[in-house]
Amino acid sequence: ALAQYEHHLMLHYSELMRAKLGLAVWEEEDPALFRELFRLLAAHKVDYHLFLRQLGELTAQGDWPARLLALLPDPAV
Numbered sequence: 001a002l003a004q005y006e007h008h009l010m011l012h013y014s015e016l017m018r019a020k021l022g023l024a025v026w027e028e029e030d031p032a033l034f035r036e037l038f039r040l041l042a043a044h045k046v047d048y049h050l051f052l053r054q055l056g057e058l059t060a061q062g063d064w065p066a067r068l069l070a071l072l073p074d075p076a077v
Helices: 002-021 030-043 048-055 066-071
Strands: none
Touching (some): 002 030, 002 048, 030 048, 048 066
């Protein structure tokens, strides 16, 4: 029963993460993408909640909100 729960939990988690990241369809690489995203956020000490909230401010034109950019590390460093 626990193995089935874990499977359903991961499916639900994947659906939630795709929605937060604006991904319309499931891709086989999604779990690796989620792991790498959170690894990078942790490595650069970026607040997950603020990052995901600000990510939702992206426009269809691809404009990056200043508040989102302010959370990210300076690529020149």
